[in-house]
Amino acid sequence: MLNLYTPFPRYENAIFVGDTATEALAQLHIYARGLIGGDIPSMECLHPSEKMLECTHCALKHRPQILDAAARRIQADYILLEDNGHPSLNPIVMKEALEAEGFVVKTLNVQGSPEEVLLRAASLMNETKQAERVIRDLETRVDAVKRLPKLQPLKVLPILGIRHPIENTTYVFATTKTADLTQTIMEPLGLVNPIQEAYNELLPGLFDPNDESGWAELIERTQPDVIALCGDATAAQCQVLTVLKEVSISPTVMPLPWYCQSMGCRYGRILETWKGALQHIGR
Helix, strand or coil: CCCCCCCCCEEEEEEEECHHHHHHHHHCCEEEEEEEECCCCCHHHHCCCCEEEEEHHHHHHCHHHHHHHHHHHCCCCEEEEEECCCCCCCHHHHHHHHHHCCCCEEEEECCCCHHHHHHHHHHHHCCHHHHHHHHHHHHHHHHHHHHCCCCCCCEEEEEEEEECCCCCCEEEEEECCCCHHHHHHHCCCCCECCCCCCCCCCECCEECHHHCCCHHHHHHHHCCCEEEEEECHHHHHHHHHHHHCCCCCCCEEEECCCCCHHHHHHHHHHHHHHHHHHCCCCC
């Protein structure tokens, strides 16, 4: 049975640091007054009740000016840091310094499966029942999609728009076969990412065609059936609409949700959206 019960939300006088922790807590309907993250494109649009303060990289580099100052301003009850295991971008490294400044610090290990992360978050926040509902919902949706026939082997080119949460600048990337999106959404659905060769990836699974031969050449060469506008769809669309005037093909263009490890708790819903949007194309 799908998770139709929505508990009354909890609004914590706290700051959550890390996308995976924030996503897991949002599934439990637990929100903070401030966020620090940045792995998820336009994450600030997904959590409208919260304030995006800065990206993780900037917070690690300028912690006193960003995180400490914000926590003092709102007189935060605590700061929650995720432990993601990353060697170079792990919020947990700020724990001792924050405690030395007098802040109460909570930590959440976000390594492992979405189910494991949800249960840890629930244990930390005393929301085990809601975590069990969310896990049942996730598993039910994924199983239902996997039982359906795979889609036709459409060539889908995902284009990711990223909007900087503070500076309001945008970046647009093409997604390669090594991206989480390709391996966990497209391939299980029977879709094909037409970018199979290796490029100089600026982020894992992402590269900027402007650093190669350009967007028009990429689309002309790969001949996608569908162009998926992911992340900040507006930024991606501006890039695509300009380029399509220069190429000989007219692929279907549609917005579809991005997927990365941080969004694992929403995997079932994202899989459903991709399946439903693409099932009638090419027939």
